[in-house]
Amino acid sequence: MAAIAKVIVDVPTMQTDQPYDYLIPADLAAVVKPGMRVVVNFGKGKREVTGMVVDLAEEPEFAGEVKPIVSVIDLAPVLTPEMLALSSWLATSTFAFRITSIQTMLPAMMKANMEKLAIPVAHSEAVQAMFGQQPALNIADITDIVQLKQLMALEQAGEVETVYRVAKKGHAKHVIVIDSLVTEANHDEFLASVRKGATKQIALLDALLAFSNSQKRPTTTEVAAEFSRAQLNQAKAKGWLKLTEQEVYRNPYPEQFPATQPKTLTADQSQVVDQVVAAVSANRAETFLLEGVTGSGKTEVYLQTMAAALQAGKTALMLVPEIALTPQMVNRVKGRFGSQVAVLHSGLSDGEKYDEWRRIARHEVQVVVGARSAAFAPLDNIGVIIMDEEHETSYKQEDNPRYHARDVLAWRSRFHHAPLVLGSATPALESRARAQKGVYTLLNLPNRINQRPMPKVAIVDMRAIGAELQGDFSPALLQALQTRLDRHEQSVLLLNRRGFSSFVMCRDCGFVKKCPNCDISLTLHMDTHRLKCHYCGHEEAIPTTCPNCGSRQIRYYGTGTQKVETTLKTLLPEARILRMDVDTTKKKGAHAKLLKQFGQHEADILLGTQMIAKGLDFPDVTLVGVINADTALGLPDFRASEHTFQLLTQVSGRAGRADKPGEVIIQSFNPEHYAIQFAQHHDYEGFYQQEMFLRHQGDYPPYYYTVKATISHEDENEAAKAAFSLAKSLKSALGDDTIMLGPTPGSIARLKNRYYYQIVLKYKQPDHLVTVLNTLRDQVQTSSRQGFQISFDREPQSFI
Numbered sequence: 001m002a003a004i005a006k007v008i009v010d011v012p013t014m015q016t017d018q019p020y021d022y023l024i025p026a027d028l029a030a031v032v033k034p035g036m037r038v039v040v041n042f043g044k045g046k047r048e049v050t051g052m053v054v055d056l057a058e059e060p061e062f063a064g065e066v067k068p069i070v071s072v073i074d075l076a077p078v079l080t081p082e083m084l085a086l087s088s089w090l091a092t093s094t095f096a097f098r099i100t101s102i103q104t105m106l107p108a109m110m111k112a113n114m115e116k117l118a119i120p121v122a123h124s125e126a127v128q129a130m131f132g133q134q135p136a137l138n139i140a141d142i143t144d145i146v147q148l149k150q151l152m153a154l155e156q157a158g159e160v161e162t163v164y165r166v167a168k169k170g171h172a173k174h175v176i177v178i179d180s181l182v183t184e185a186n187h188d189e190f191l192a193s194v195r196k197g198a199t200k201q202i203a204l205l206d207a208l209l210a211f212s213n214s215q216k217r218p219t220t221t222e223v224a225a226e227f228s229r230a231q232l233n234q235a236k237a238k239g240w241l242k243l244t245e246q247e248v249y250r251n252p253y254p255e256q257f258p259a260t261q262p263k264t265l266t267a268d269q270s271q272v273v274d275q276v277v278a279a280v281s282a283n284r285a286e287t288f289l290l291e292g293v294t295g296s297g298k299t300e301v302y303l304q305t306m307a308a309a310l311q312a313g314k315t316a317l318m319l320v321p322e323i324a325l326t327p328q329m330v331n332r333v334k335g336r337f338g339s340q341v342a343v344l345h346s347g348l349s350d351g352e353k354y355d356e357w358r359r360i361a362r363h364e365v366q367v368v369v370g371a372r373s374a375a376f377a378p379l380d381n382i383g384v385i386i387m388d389e390e391h392e393t394s395y396k397q398e399d400n401p402r403y404h405a406r407d408v409l410a411w412r413s414r415f416h417h418a419p420l421v422l423g424s425a426t427p428a429l430e431s432r433a434r435a436q437k438g439v440y441t442l443l444n445l446p447n448r449i450n451q452r453p454m455p456k457v458a459i460v461d462m463r464a465i466g467a468e469l470q471g472d473f474s475p476a477l478l479q480a481l482q483t484r485l486d487r488h489e490q491s492v493l494l495l496n497r498r499g500f501s502s503f504v505m506c507r508d509c510g511f512v513k514k515c516p517n518c519d520i521s522l523t524l525h526m527d528t529h530r531l532k533c534h535y536c537g538h539e540e541a542i543p544t545t546c547p548n549c550g551s552r553q554i555r556y557y558g559t560g561t562q563k564v565e566t567t568l569k570t571l572l573p574e575a576r577i578l579r580m581d582v583d584t585t586k587k588k589g590a591h592a593k594l595l596k597q598f599g600q601h602e603a604d605i606l607l608g609t610q611m612i613a614k615g616l617d618f619p620d621v622t623l624v625g626v627i628n629a630d631t632a633l634g635l636p637d638f639r640a641s642e643h644t645f646q647l648l649t650q651v652s653g654r655a656g657r658a659d660k661p662g663e664v665i666i667q668s669f670n671p672e673h674y675a676i677q678f679a680q681h682h683d684y685e686g687f688y689q690q691e692m693f694l695r696h697q698g699d700y701p702p703y704y705y706t707v708k709a710t711i712s713h714e715d716e717n718e719a720a721k722a723a724f725s726l727a728k729s730l731k732s733a734l735g736d737d738t739i740m741l742g743p744t745p746g747s748i749a750r751l752k753n754r755y756y757y758q759i760v761l762k763y764k765q766p767d768h769l770v771t772v773l774n775t776l777r778d779q780v781q782t783s784s785r786q787g788f789q790i791s792f793d794r795e796p797q798s799f800i
């Protein structure tokens, strides 16, 4: 029997990947297993912390006194051996700490709360007066300042100690079920014992008899309108019924989904499905890149591949971008697989997420569809993994651990010997290049379903419009919108918000209102009439006069969706417009509701930001308009062209998906730019060739791997000094084939009152670099008490 548990402790100020030895008390010997969370004492005093058991051993490695485990949090492991192994790989490959990786894999609701308690250690009168019979006081509960001061004095005098304890909270939701004990045989007997005028009791007896006869077990909530809890308790005392507590799941999708049947596949689709299914049957961890034009029926391919895995007795995992988790995608998957599906995305409450997670862990579902973090769904026996819209930047987490979901899925694909399908109309350059090298198997769906044509794309040169411009609209786009109104067809209008923000500027002195904590302009929110910092959350009122020169000429800048909507209403008064942006989709379910309204033809125009660009499949949309194609092209970002091409191609793909042909109008100030030209001709391959050429010239990915190191400190000098010394260490540790850019101040040099410096490394040999950086991280981390923070971001979204 193992006597020692190796525990990764959760101590925020002292992060380390080193597991600590803890003694397993005799009464827990049979219980403690790897993957379980435990409570342990850490450091001096009685500080309780949570930790994860990652291994067991016979003998301690630690020579000193080994403390015992205080208690277990879980009755069964919450991380499978697969997940424990994955957390270890994740920590190393993203330069994150193991505990951070573990926490990322568990639902937020499982994060333990810490309580700060005051406990008496002496028996003075003052202590008596303060505590009475209570063994401890929760410091957070004490609001009386006098009492708080007394407590501090007692602590100073050594009569009271403060300790941290792990607060256990009940996470599962419970209902109380009514089991009727009233039968035809005993009903009259019970009735005789009831006073004549007691109509409520008589009604309850009748209802209970009806439950027995129909074998119904209602919950107390279900009958709450008719019978109170007091009444039910009374009835229980009389032996009329039994009350049992039962755990229930919070179901985020209580509605029924109309069942759909598999479609007869086209020849192209069949070929793709056959190849993937062959890998499923052969238990082969092959990665496929499915390059299929918009409307080519990729979703049907995913569904039938997943069905094949289920047929073989396995499970299926499908990732979609957060914003594509519209009811359309959930409908399609739930419609095909019904209650076998669990859905995970950020729109769910913590409780719903926790329940979906447990349904997966308990093997109650066979299909998981979810956004980025669903890559860690505790699904077992995986037969196929799908990643839709694999080029989406939201698959990369921008916080520690800075993982890309694609890499996590590739790891799990190898672990389960299951194929991974990466699908997109516009694959990331990295992925397409890997397919070129034969690392991925390239699959193509070059045509739309039933040979429907791709929409015709026209580019409007905005430089040539001049006085004919109305608001942000060219005559061509306005005319096309009018035509759709006349024909009762629908339009989708994209306002590209990437690369610019709405801010407030003084027309007299050019003053721009910035965040007092971060060197960045505040963003205008017209709905609440406030200025907000998107980095730290700082908020303030919109000034009426310039804080710098006092001028009243302070104006709002930037084209917002609201402004476009207002203009459009005056230009096309009869048009019914639905606006979809961060403001109109803030409320839970608002996104789904807007799309449903549009689907039911309650509007003619869907006007929105990037969130309308992908996945939508509405048959009556025959026009797509792009108000501003180029805003992102000006960004100092080597992926600017790629992102612009992807966005234009995706949004164009919303037009003409059914019998009516589609048309696309793109307004641009750079009509000859290659990203816009290739998008006009639906030419992904052409774009890929051209972009690869440019990346090669500039030593950019995918020709190089990249990593961005960021170092910060509250003092600007300290941050700079540390950055230069880090650069020196890196130079000596890395070979000549590594290119180093910087150190430079971060694009936002100051954030939340910390100063940032960064170094970008471009390199060819990943293995060596990972070792070097992990060692460096540990060295810098030990100096973290001097206020330094360091992070490494592998394949950063941008260098700025």
Ligand SMILES: Nc1ncnc2c1ncn2[C@@H]1O[C@H](COP(=O)(O)OP(=O)(O)OP(=O)(O)O)[C@@H](O)[C@H]1O
Binding pocket: 263, 264, 265, 266, 269, 292, 293, 294, 295, 296, 297, 298, 299, 300, 424, 425, 449, 614, 615, 616, 617, 653, 654, 657
């Ligand atoms: N075999 C088929 N027979 C008939 N209709 C099909 C078939 N496969 C797919 N479809 C239909 O074709 C339309 C487009 O398919 P789907 O939405 O899957 O395209 P997609 O490739 O995912 O496009 P996008 O990349 O634009 O999201 C859908 O309405 C779908 O129901």
Ligand SMILES: [Zn+2]
Binding pocket: 515, 516, 517, 518, 533, 534, 535, 536, 537, 538, 752
């Ligand atoms: Zn700020």
Ligand SMILES: [Zn+2]
Binding pocket: 506, 507, 508, 509, 510, 511, 546, 547, 548, 549, 550, 551
């Ligand atoms: Zn001014």
